[in-house]
Amino acid sequence: MKAFYVMILALKVVNHVRIHKHPILDFPEKKVIHFTFNGQPQIGHEGDTIASALHALGFKELSKSIHHKRARGFYCAIGNCGSCHMRVNHVSNIKTCITPLEEGMIVELEEGLGRIT
Amino acid sequence: MLKRLGYPSLEQVKSCFPQQDVLLKPKAIIECYEAIPCNPCETSCPVHAITIGQDINHRPQLDVDRCTGCGMCIHSCPGLAICVVSLKQDQAIFKIPYEFLPLPHVSDVWHGVNRAGEVIAPVKILEVRSTPIQDHTHIVTVAIDQQYLYDFITIRSPHE
Amino acid sequence: MNQREVIIIGSGPAGLSAAGILLRAGAHVAMFERSPLIGGQLIKQTHKFFGSQKQYAKTRGYDIAKKLYRDIEAYQDHFELHLEATVVAIYPDRVISVYRQGVYQKYQAQAIIIATGASERLLSFPNNDLPGIYGAGAVQTLMNLYGVLPGKNAVMVGSGNIGLIVSYQMMQAGVNVKAVLEAAPNIGGYKVHASKLRRLGVPIMTQTTVKRAIGMTAIEAIETIRLDEKWQPIEDTETTIPIDTLCISVGLTPMHQLLSMAGAEMRYISELGGCVPHMSSAHETSIRNIFACGDVTGIEEASSAIVEGQFIGLIVSERLGYALEGYHLLKHECTTELGILRCGPFGEKIRLGQQKLKGGSSCSND
Ligand SMILES: Cc1cc2nc3c(=O)[nH]c(=O)nc-3n(C[C@H](O)[C@H](O)[C@H](O)COP(=O)(O)OP(=O)(O)OC[C@H]3O[C@@H](n4cnc5c(N)ncnc54)[C@H](O)[C@@H]3O)c2cc1C
Ligand code: SF4
Ligand code: SF4
Ligand code: FES
Numbered sequence: 001m002k003a004f005y006v007m008i009l010a011l012k013v014v015n016h017v018r019i020h021k022h023p024i025l026d027f028p029e030k031k032v033i034h035f036t037f038n039g040q041p042q043i044g045h046e047g048d049t050i051a052s053a054l055h056a057l058g059f060k061e062l063s064k065s066i067h068h069k070r071a072r073g074f075y076c077a078i079g080n081c082g083s084c085h086m087r088v089n090h091v092s093n094i095k096t097c098i099t100p101l102e103e104g105m106i107v108e109l110e111e112g113l114g115r116i117t
Numbered sequence: 118m119l120k121r122l123g124y125p126s127l128e129q130v131k132s133c134f135p136q137q138d139v140l141l142k143p144k145a146i147i148e149c150y151e152a153i154p155c156n157p158c159e160t161s162c163p164v165h166a167i168t169i170g171q172d173i174n175h176r177p178q179l180d181v182d183r184c185t186g187c188g189m190c191i192h193s194c195p196g197l198a199i200c201v202v203s204l205k206q207d208q209a210i211f212k213i214p215y216e217f218l219p220l221p222h223v224s225d226v227w228h229g230v231n232r233a234g235e236v237i238a239p240v241k242i243l244e245v246r247s248t249p250i251q252d253h254t255h256i257v258t259v260a261i262d263q264q265y266l267y268d269f270i271t272i273r274s275p276h277e
Numbered sequence: 278m279n280q281r282e283v284i285i286i287g288s289g290p291a292g293l294s295a296a297g298i299l300l301r302a303g304a305h306v307a308m309f310e311r312s313p314l315i316g317g318q319l320i321k322q323t324h325k326f327f328g329s330q331k332q333y334a335k336t337r338g339y340d341i342a343k344k345l346y347r348d349i350e351a352y353q354d355h356f357e358l359h360l361e362a363t364v365v366a367i368y369p370d371r372v373i374s375v376y377r378q379g380v381y382q383k384y385q386a387q388a389i390i391i392a393t394g395a396s397e398r399l400l401s402f403p404n405n406d407l408p409g410i411y412g413a414g415a416v417q418t419l420m421n422l423y424g425v426l427p428g429k430n431a432v433m434v435g436s437g438n439i440g441l442i443v444s445y446q447m448m449q450a451g452v453n454v455k456a457v458l459e460a461a462p463n464i465g466g467y468k469v470h471a472s473k474l475r476r477l478g479v480p481i482m483t484q485t486t487v488k489r490a491i492g493m494t495a496i497e498a499i500e501t502i503r504l505d506e507k508w509q510p511i512e513d514t515e516t517t518i519p520i521d522t523l524c525i526s527v528g529l530t531p532m533h534q535l536l537s538m539a540g541a542e543m544r545y546i547s548e549l550g551g552c553v554p555h556m557s558s559a560h561e562t563s564i565r566n567i568f569a570c571g572d573v574t575g576i577e578e579a580s581s582a583i584v585e586g587q588f589i590g591l592i593v594s595e596r597l598g599y600a601l602e603g604y605h606l607l608k609h610e611c612t613t614e615l616g617i618l619r620c621g622p623f624g625e626k627i628r629l630g631q632q633k634l635k636g637g638s639s640c641s642n643d
Contacts, residue, residue, distance in 0.1 A: 019424040023218045023449050024253045024323045024337065027424035052423035060408035060495050071494045073408025077415035079311055079363070080396050083406070097415075098361070100313060120463040123471035123481045152621045153467050154580070155327040157335035173329050174621025193335045195325035196469025217449060234478030252337065254325070271476045 018045075018056050035105040050096035050107055051077070051084050062086055062096060064111055086110055119150060124232035130267050134202075135181045137266075143186025143203035143210070147177050149196060161193035188212050192254035200270075208260045210243070213271055215255045220245055221272065228273040229261045238265055240272055281307040281357075283593060284373060284386035286364045286535065289317020291571025291582040292392035293345040298590025298607075300352035302599040307384065308356070309375055311363040314422070316342030317394050318572075319579060321417040323449070324442055327467070328580035329618065339421075341579065367539040371566060388566045388593050391536055392586065395529035395550065395572040400434060403489040409496035413443040413526035420450045428522030432499060433457045436481055438466035440526035445474050447524070454479045455518055460486045460504055467623075487523070488515060496523055531573045539564055548630030549575030555634060559592045560585065568593060575630055584614045 019027050030045040037054060044053030051062060051074045061071040062084045074084040079098040087108040088094040096107070119125045125148065133148050134140075147158065147167070152174045159169040159177060166183035167190060169175050186201045191214050201212040221227050221242040229240040244258035261269050283299055285292045288310040296306050314320050322338020333341045349356055359377065366374040372385045397412040399405070409428060411419075413435070416427045431452050433444045436459035444454045457474065462484055464471045471481060488502040488510070503514035530551035537543055542555040542563035554562045554569050561568050570589045571582035588611040594601055601607070619627050 017426055019420065019426060019450055021218055022424075023216050025421060025424070048423055052419060052425050055419060055427075056423075056425040062408070065406065070406055071408050072406055073495070074411070075415060076397065076412050077418040078396075081412075097418075098312060119468050119472075121483050123464055123468065123475035125472070148472070149469060151468050153327065153469070153623055154329065154578075154618050154621050155334065157325075157327075157330055160330040161335070171617070172620060173617060174624070194469075195327040195335055196467065197473050198469045230476060230478075232472065232476055234476050252325070252340075273478075 033101050033103050035101060035103070035107055037107045038109055044101045048101040050086065050088065050094075050099050050101050050105065052097075053101045054096070054107070061109070063109065069111070122233070125150060127267060130232070134267070137204060139181055140202055140204045143201050143212070144181055144184050145179055145186065145188075145190055145199055146202050147179055147190075147199050149177055149194075149198045152176055153196075155195065157193045157195065158190045158199060161189050163187065163189055186212075188256055191256055192251040197254070202266070204263060204266075205260075207263050209263045209266045209269065210258065210260050211269060212256050212258045215257045215272065216253065219274060220247075220255060221257060221274070226275070227259070228275055229259070229265060229269050230271045230273050231265075231268045232270045236273065237268055238262055240269070242272075278372070279382065279384045281305065281384055281386045282597065283307070283388050283390065284309065284371075284384060285390045285392060286373070287317060287392035287394055287571070287573075288312075288315045288358075289392060289394045289571055289582065290319055290341065290345060290579045291394070291573075291586040292317070292390065293342070293349065294583045294586030295390050295392065295570060295590040295593070296356065296586075297345065297348040298587050298601070299594050299599075300349050300355050302590070302594035302601040303355070304594055304597055304599055305355050306349075306357070307359070307386070309359045309362045309364050309373075311361070313361050315346055315358070315360065318414075319345075321414070321421045322442075323421050323446055326579060327469075328578060329614075331614065332580040332583045334580070338579070345583070364535060367535050369540075387597060388568065390589055390593065391539075391562075391567065391569045391573055392571045392582075393532040393535060393573045395576055396532050397525070398528045398530055400487070400525050400527050402487045404492065404496075405490060407490050407492050407496045408494065409492070409521055410490060410523045410525065413439050413524050416522070416524050417443055417446060420446065420452075426450060426452055427524070428520070429453060430455055430520045431522035431524055432487075432518055432520050433524045433526060434487055435459065435526035435528070436461075436464045436466055436471065436483070437526060437528065438470055439529075440524075441466045441470040441474055443524060443526060444479060445470070445477075448474070448477055448479070452522065455520060456501075457481045458485045458487065458501060459483045460508060462506070486510075490523060491517070496521060499523055529572065529576045531575065533573065536562060536567075536569060536573070539567055541567060541569075544634055546575070546630045546633050548626045548633065553630075553634065560589050561592070566596070575627060575634075577627055578618070581615060581618050581627075584611050584618070587611055588615070 060073045063072045072083040084097045087110045156173040225242045228236040240259040240261045246256040282305040285308045319338040319342035328334040362377040488500040491498040498519045503511045533552040570585040
């Protein structure tokens with residue numbers, strides 16, 4: 001069973017690769033940043049936002065719509081649309097697309113409106 | 118055709134080429150069919166062979182006699198709309214802009230591709246130039262059968 | 278409250294160019310930028326810009342941002358830069374409220390320049406909210422700033438310059454772009470950009486749009502449909518394309534919210550992309566000492582945003598009593614330059630929009 005999950009995880013990683021070689025840009029190796037997503041330990045890179053790190057890991061669903069609970073991914077990546085709101089370090093409604101990833105962050109999917117803290 | 122499909126008709130392409138005997142020396146071929154506000158081709162040419170003028174919306178005009186085929190305009194054109202062409206025996210020699218990886222190596226044989234993106238004939242890679250001033254727009258020199266003079270536009274890796 | 282001489286909101290080419298002139302004239306400038314990076318749209322542009330060589334054409338977008346920033350770096354003692362700082366409100370007497378990492382702060386300035394740029398339009402079709410559907414800007418941000426691929430197989434909706442350029446950038450990053458869809462009968466952007474893409478084998482399908490997206494928790498395919506001359510769907514022309522990325526690029530609209538909040542007189546001008554401020558010839562809004570430049574005054578190009586920024590920098594520096602050497606000549610140059618940039622066929626929309634802006638009906642904004 002465990003092996004099965006590892007396989008899925010591995011698949012996700014290959015599906016949404018980071019760019020290593022690019023004809024115009026350089027993407028040098030970056031320092032690794034540890035965080036958790038829904039309780040599971042995950043790894044991102046220095047310079048990532050929370051949303052870019054999750055995307056690189058294959059997690060495209062970042063929030064759920066309030067009424068119909070439809071899956072939402074990020075849309076604008078510049079803090080305009082709100083479809084990337086997540087709970088970060090126990091604070092609701094954080095725009096993960098413009099929030100830099102930091103060591104030890106606790107990132108969670110949120111259902112509904114989120115609490116005001 | 119250009120407006121609907123994104124590539125010009127054969128007549129349009131031919132209108133950008135000089136007489137074939139002129140091409141015994143390398144000359145720039147400028148495929149910039151629209152009036153757009155743009156002028157780096159003009160300002161980059163060391164011998165002032167390209168004229169756009171004060172109104173930068175004018176289409177570039179090439180003075181073929183002046184053009185030395187140096188290729189400075191190739192990597193200066195943000196539309197990648199310029200190549201340098203010459204004829205040598207039964208071969209057409211193209212210098213084209215290329216912004217993809219992997220880069221070809223000299224004496225490789227790659228696919229020659231037409232303006233619609235279709236593979237038309239093999240091309241031989243003669244040179245790959247990547248100086249800092251080109252800023253990641255590599256200039257690849259290739260040889261292709263002369264019959265593809267008006268068809269060939271770019272290359273594609275055969276290993277895709 | 279914190280007092281400042283000039284506040285600039287937005288660090289795109291318009292804001293940076295305005296800052297450049299103001300600093301040169303001797304003014305003190307505080308700049309607020311929502312993003313962690315400086316440069317606005319420019320930082321994610323990896324292509325060489327078209328435009329006039331005078332406004333850095335043939336330079337790649339991110340390098341233009343660096344060059345503009347270099348011009349102001351020399352004035353560090355006059356210049357204050359706040360990144361990750363969003364201006365959330367603007368009140369009478371040129372007071373703004375800035376949100377930064379959980380903290381709100383108020384600033385007041387003698388003059389405010391609003392250079393907030395534009396946001397992307399949405400397109401409505403069934404399931405348009407599935408993960409894997411992004412604005413073109415988001416795809417660029419993901420690939421070009423964070424080095425993460427949006428997916429493997431993509432379709433682009435919209436063949437304007439942005440749609441064409443971002444498709445090319447996706448191909449460069451290693452995404453397979455299966456098609457570019459365009460509802461209109463003709464390609465919207467410059468044909469040189471279209472040809473660049475076409476020769477890579479990417480079909481540009483005019484008179485075609487998205488009928489719906491298919492997928493449960495992420496996009497798996499789209500259904501396209503052909504449109505007739507009257508933009509009506511033609512029955513039985515549906516095609517399904519399996520993809521994991523759908524990129525939407527159907528135009529930009531000015532980020533007018535702060536201007537509207539300030540109570541500036543606004544007009545709805547479709548040629549300029551939406552609600553834009555009514556301005557004097559000095560680019561001053563209906564509220565004294567609040568100015569606007571760049572895409573927020575009408576969707577255009579970086580080249581014109583740069584010149585507009587310089588122009589406003591000049592106006593504001595004079596208003597504040599700084600006399601920059603060659604002021605009149607520089608101002609004249611800016612006006613001439615803008616005229617040249619807008620005089621071609623692609624500038625027609627802007628010219629028409631600006632005509633309408635002078636008359637025009639007022640904007641019912643939210
Ligand atoms: C794919 C693409 C290709 C392009 N190619 C070209 C080209 O080749 N040539 C050309 O001339 N132009 C090109 N452009 C257009 C050009 O990038 C824009 O016209 C130009 O960037 C507009 O400049 P600006 O300063 O008005 O706005 P922007 O560059 O959008 O900058 C606005 C800034 O304001 C910030 N901001 C917004 N609201 C707030 C707030 N409330 N608080 C704090 N900060 C805020 C934003 O984060 C942003 O950084 C291209 C655009 C795109 C998207
Ligand atoms: S090839 Fe050289 S000489 Fe000829 S037009 Fe281009 S830049 Fe000028
Ligand atoms: S630089 Fe290229 S796109 Fe620009 S005007 Fe010259 S040929 Fe046309
Ligand atoms: S994706 Fe739009 S706000 Fe984050």
